[in-house]
Amino acid sequence: xxxxxxxxxxxxxxxxxxxxxxxSPLFLLLAITLVLIILAEFLAVLWASxxxxxxxxxxxxxxxxxxEATLVLRVRHQGYLPIAPVCLSLAxxxxxxxxxxLLKNQPGRQxxxxxxxxxxxxxxxxxxxxxxxVEGLLGFVRRRINTPDSLYSLTVLPRTFETDPLVLAPxxxxxxxxxxxxxxxxxxxxVRAYQPGDPMKKIHWKLSLRKxxxxxxxxxxxxxxxxxxxxDCSPPPSWGHAQAGADIRDALLETAASVYAEQMKxxxxxxxxxxxxxxxxxxxxxxxxxxxxxxxxxDFSAADRFERVLVMESRRLRKVGCVAVITARLNFxxxxxxxxxxxxxxxxxxxxxxxxxxxxxFLPLIARLQHTGIEVSYVTPGSD
Numbered sequence: 001x002x003x004x005x006x007x008x009x010x011x012x013x014x015x016x017x018x019x020x021x022x023x024s025p026l027f028l029l030l031a032i033t034l035v036l037i038i039l040a041e042f043l044a045v046l047w048a049s050x051x052x053x054x055x056x057x058x059x060x061x062x063x064x065x066x067x068e069a070t071l072v073l074r075v076r077h078q079g080y081l082p083i084a085p086v087c088l089s090l091a092x093x094x095x096x097x098x099x100x101x102l103l104k105n106q107p108g109r110q111x112x113x114x115x116x117x118x119x120x121x122x123x124x125x126x127x128x129x130x131x132x133x134v135e136g137l138l139g140f141v142r143r144r145i146n147t148p149d150s151l152y153s154l155t156v157l158p159r160t161f162e163t164d165p166l167v168l169a170p171x172x173x174x175x176x177x178x179x180x181x182x183x184x185x186x187x188x189x190x191v192r193a194y195q196p197g198d199p200m201k202k203i204h205w206k207l208s209l210r211k212x213x214x215x216x217x218x219x220x221x222x223x224x225x226x227x228x229x230x231x232d233c234s235p236p237p238s239w240g241h242a243q244a245g246a247d248i249r250d251a252l253l254e255t256a257a258s259v260y261a262e263q264m265k266x267x268x269x270x271x272x273x274x275x276x277x278x279x280x281x282x283x284x285x286x287x288x289x290x291x292x293x294x295x296x297x298x299d300f301s302a303a304d305r306f307e308r309v310l311v312m313e314s315r316r317l318r319k320v321g322c323v324a325v326i327t328a329r330l331n332f333x334x335x336x337x338x339x340x341x342x343x344x345x346x347x348x349x350x351x352x353x354x355x356x357x358x359x360x361x362f363l364p365l366i367a368r369l370q371h372t373g374i375e376v377s378y379v380t381p382g383s384d
Contacts, residue, residue, distance in 0.1 A: 001045070001143040008038055008140055040081065041136035048079025048107070049134040049143045052086070056128055056150040062293075063119045064157045065250060071152065073101075073113040073129070080107045087133040093117060093125040093154065119156040121246045122253045124297055126153045157292045158250070158257040164377075165262060168225050168321030169347050190218040225321025226269040228346075230313055231256045232327035233275040233302040239355065247381035248328050251353045253295050255326050255379050259351070260291055268321070275302035275309065310337045320346045328353040328381075335365050339372045349375040355382075 012034045019027035052075070059070040075086065085102040092098070103111055129150035135142040191204055194214035204215045236248040256272060263270050264284060272282035272291070276299045282291045302309070306327055314337065317323070323346050325338060330352060342348045350369060354362070357378040366376050 001141065004140050004142070005038065008034055037138070038140055041138060041141050044079060044081030044083045045134050045136050045141045045143050047081060048077045048083050048086070049145055051078035052132065052134065052145060053077070054088070054129060054132060054147045054150050056152045058117070058152045058154060061153065062155045062157060065119055065122050065159050065254070067119050069117045069119065069154055071115045071117050073115065073150070074110055075103055075113075076108075076110040077134075078108055079134075082137050084135040084137055084139070087135070089130045089133070090115075091127045091130045093120075093127055098130055117154065119154065122156050122158045122250050122296055124153065124155050126151060128152055155293065155296055157296050158254040160254065160258040160261050163255075163258045163262050165266075166227060166259070166322040166324060166349060167347050168227070168268070169345055191215045192218055225346075226271060226319045227263050227266075228313060228317070228320045228323045229256060229259050229263075229270070229272040230310065230323065230325050231272070231274065231298075232306045232309075232329065233298055233300055234304070234306055235300050236328045236353075244355070244381070248353055249300055251379050251381040252300075252326055252328060253298060255351050255353065257292055257295055259324050259326070261288060264288060269319075273309075273313070274298055275304065277301050307331075307333045307337060310334065310341070314341045314344065317341065317344050317346055322347045322349070324349050324351065326351040326353070330362055330365050332365065335368055338369065338374060342372055342374050347375075349377060351377050351379055353379050353381055355380065 012031050015027045015031035015034065019025070019031060055074045057072045057074075059072070060067075061069075063069050073088070073090075075088070077086070083105060085105055088101040088103065090099045090101060101113065103113075129147045132145045132147050133142060134145065191207060192215070194203065194208075194216050198216045202216050204217050207215045231252055236245055236252070238245065239248070260270065260272055260282070268284075270282075270284040274280050274282060274294060278297065280294050282294055286294075306329065310325070313323075323341060325348065327334070327350075330350075338348055338350065352362070352366075356362075357380070369376055
């Protein structure tokens, strides 16, 4: 609690000294009145702040980037002595800027405020009311209060956009080959008892006659190739201002989400390793909602250089038919590693996140990748 009492105390002292010097009861009455005003203001602020209750609720805890959620603030206090309007300092989703909100002085009544929150960037944001200030009418007494019940959390998921299906390396045993393999009666792997609905052509008639029950051939099914998505989780390159960095992070996450969503339409196994403070390996068994939630929590704090990550992943390409690399940086070392990965068998597509696709520093590197047979796609950050 802060007191601004230098001026009123000096005035009170002056009135008291004047009353004693002149013997006038008027000056004494004015001094006593001023003291009572200060005490009343102190009691009003103490009463209102002691009974102040603030809560914050958010309409949607999970939204996609570009959508809006509604923040509902509820404020109530029981201080019936007059005070100045209560001031709330509301922090933005990023936790940086604050917005001051003045409330009406309505003791005993709950005030509700509905505020739209624009989900501008992908991530998990926790914010709330930084402080609440209760002040007397004359400004002599002020109290700032912490409001732990006003915290709220909003998860902003990445949006998806259309991407071309990944082309797996030649020899891809897709679903058509799998269905034909199950019909190949020349390559049985085992037998089992007949079940209703089994095709008649799969019945092993000779064995059925010997066992005096219907037996059905079982066939080996080919294993589908895997798809590997590698996203650069290290701090993105700087373009001179914070907005560019946020747009690049959004583009990285939404490109990974789009490729993941497209591959979920196929039967291929899928792996998306995410590095950072909480490393996780996303696969198709997790499902899109969980995968997108993990993407929203990527903090881009990976300490390993992306070149080293590519080298580690290149050692696990035995069953991989296609690799999608998503990054906002490109150099000769990365080009060499991706070229070696492509020569090991799988197809490779590079998603390059950049504001300047015609950057002369990139052109020779892109030409070298394309000469090797690697597909290159550009994604512009900040584009809707």
